[in-house]
Amino acid sequence: MDHAEAHERIADLALEPSALEAMLAAGSPEDRALAEHIAGCETCKAEFDAWQAVHRTMAEALHTERPGARVDVDPILPHDSLRASILAAARAERIARPLVPADISPVAIASARSWSPLLGLAAALVVAVAGTFLLAGPGASLLRTVDEARALSGVVASVNRILAEPKHEVAVLKTTSGQAGGSVAWASQDLVVLTSALTSPGPGQTYRCWLASGGTETAIGRMDFAGTTAYWVGSLDDWASISLDPGTRFIVSLEPTDGSATRSGAIVLEADL
Amino acid sequence: MSGREGEPDDGVLVRRIATGDEGAFELAYDRHGSLVFGSLVRFLGDREAAAEVAQDAFLSLWRRASSFDPAAGSLPGWLLSIARHRAIDRLRGESRRPNLGSAELLDDLHDDDPWRDPAVIADRRWADSIVRTFVSELPEGERRVMVLAYADGLSQQTIAERLDMPIGTVKSRTRRAIARLRTRLIEVPGLAETVGGAASDAAPAPAPYRMMD
Numbered sequence: 001m002d003h004a005e006a007h008e009r010i011a012d013l014a015l016e017p018s019a020l021e022a023m024l025a026a027g028s029p030e031d032r033a034l035a036e037h038i039a040g041c042e043t044c045k046a047e048f049d050a051w052q053a054v055h056r057t058m059a060e061a062l063h064t065e066r067p068g069a070r071v072d073v074d075p076i077l078p079h080d081s082l083r084a085s086i087l088a089a090a091r092a093e094r095i096a097r098p099l100v101p102a103d104i105s106p107v108a109i110a111s112a113r114s115w116s117p118l119l120g121l122a123a124a125l126v127v128a129v130a131g132t133f134l135l136a137g138p139g140a141s142l143l144r145t146v147d148e149a150r151a152l153s154g155v156v157a158s159v160n161r162i163l164a165e166p167k168h169e170v171a172v173l174k175t176t177s178g179q180a181g182g183s184v185a186w187a188s189q190d191l192v193v194l195t196s197a198l199t200s201p202g203p204g205q206t207y208r209c210w211l212a213s214g215g216t217e218t219a220i221g222r223m224d225f226a227g228t229t230a231y232w233v234g235s236l237d238d239w240a241s242i243s244l245d246p247g248t249r250f251i252v253s254l255e256p257t258d259g260s261a262t263r264s265g266a267i268v269l270e271a272d273l
Numbered sequence: 274m275s276g277r278e279g280e281p282d283d284g285v286l287v288r289r290i291a292t293g294d295e296g297a298f299e300l301a302y303d304r305h306g307s308l309v310f311g312s313l314v315r316f317l318g319d320r321e322a323a324a325e326v327a328q329d330a331f332l333s334l335w336r337r338a339s340s341f342d343p344a345a346g347s348l349p350g351w352l353l354s355i356a357r358h359r360a361i362d363r364l365r366g367e368s369r370r371p372n373l374g375s376a377e378l379l380d381d382l383h384d385d386d387p388w389r390d391p392a393v394i395a396d397r398r399w400a401d402s403i404v405r406t407f408v409s410e411l412p413e414g415e416r417r418v419m420v421l422a423y424a425d426g427l428s429q430q431t432i433a434e435r436l437d438m439p440i441g442t443v444k445s446r447t448r449r450a451i452a453r454l455r456t457r458l459i460e461v462p463g464l465a466e467t468v469g470g471a472a473s474d475a476a477p478a479p480a481p482y483r484m485m486d
Binding site: 011014015016017018050051054057058059060061062063064069071072073074075076077078079082083085086087089090091093094154208209218219220221222224232233234258259260261 | 291293295298299302303306307310311314315324327328331332335336339340341342344345346397400401404405406408409410416419420422423424426428429444447448451454455458464
């Protein structure tokens with residue numbers, strides 16, 4: 001049995017929930033030929049295993065022990081009021097957090113009493129937010145300018161929240177030559193990465209952020225640029241998708257924009273958290 | 274999930290949301306709201322509680338869109354991770370197990386069940402809730418053949434006889450349905466770890482998100 005025949009046969013067997021299992025046990029010449037092919041073909045083995053996993057998952061989810069029991073698979077649609085409520089809440093948050101970073105000064109000034117390497121970059125960000133509007137020339141896209149200012153405003157708000165917490169932490173981001181090139185700062189809820197050591201990535205490239213711990217690297221985000229400052233904001237609060245364990249390293253690497261969940265590019269910045 | 278023709282895909286959508294684009298946020302809700310809400314209703318057994326948790330999940334997206342990395346996982350997977358965490362918190366707060374709603378869902382919670390750990394039960398319930406919601410989103414004809422095949426354990430031939438339709442129609446509906454479901458299962462980390470397989474037409478399996486339980 002060649003590869004195409006095997007692929008087609010697996011697709012046919014996949015139509016019956018029990019057919020894949022039965023194939024392994026059956027003794028027909030066709031089944032034996034497929035089993036032999038799968039044993040020597042990683043691609044078909046993976047495909048076979050994938051369909052088995054689909055069947056297993058579906059069978060578990062739709063299984064009923066009582067014959068004739070009705071399975072709850074009718075569509076459950078949210079009422080229109082939920083949509084309206086969510087959009088209204090989002091809009092209200094926008095109004096509560098205006099585009100211009102009105103909440104910059106009080107917290108930042110209070111925290112400035114304790115020196116932090118983050119403050120220099122935070123100050124640069126504040127200037128960048130204001131400058132985004134002031135420096136936008138006649139050829140600049142207003143939409144892009146507004147979008148960038150909004151994004152920066154969010155970064156500044158996160159920096160403020162971090163600095164406002166007494167137990168905030170700051171780690172120095174180092175370049176490959178060991179020079180300080182930025183900061184990773186975090187507190188109970190936020191994690192902010194700021195650096196001025198990166199140049200804008202070329203077409204088809206992006207800077208991606210990773211957490212390395214216990215021999216595993218996990219992609220957590222992509223750096224954005226505002227002028228010469230690159231930044232990334234993550235969450236550490238109770239629903240966060242990332243967590244910081246002791247000994248975790250923060251890594252920035254240059255990757256293709258359509259890169260996978262595995263790092264392939266060289267490390268350009270890193271910090272021990 | 275990619276956008277429909279002419280619509281931005283989820284990655285683009287989230288980047289727009291991160292800049293405060295309300296239109297992108299609306300589109301994200303329209304695209305994934307039913308999945309999140311339907312899964313939560315099945316898990317919590319309470320439409321009102323499900324609506325509150327769904328709202329939390331979407332507002333988290335609105336506030337934290339910049340922390341989403343499309344290369345690390347899908348948007349529905351991310352939203353469902355947030356929703357799951359919020360829903361379990363809610364159940365913990367109410368000191369109760371998932372409200373399983375119908376007696377049918379209680380089938381495998383008998384005393385002799387080998388896994389009675391509440392966390393395991395909750396994980397299983399959550400996975401079942403999502404899968405059933407995926408099935409509920411299929412066109413009715415495809416949904417019927419899936420239920421007859423997996424819930425009733427009928428063969429393709431028996432389904433054809435039961436529905437009084439040609440076997441070819443049953444097969445084509447089944448083929449479309451399981452292909453759709455496989456694609457959806459890949460979107461949610463932890464649902465079925467090896468579903469990605471080597472299919473060239475399937476999206477790459479996302480890395481599992483790490484939740485802080």
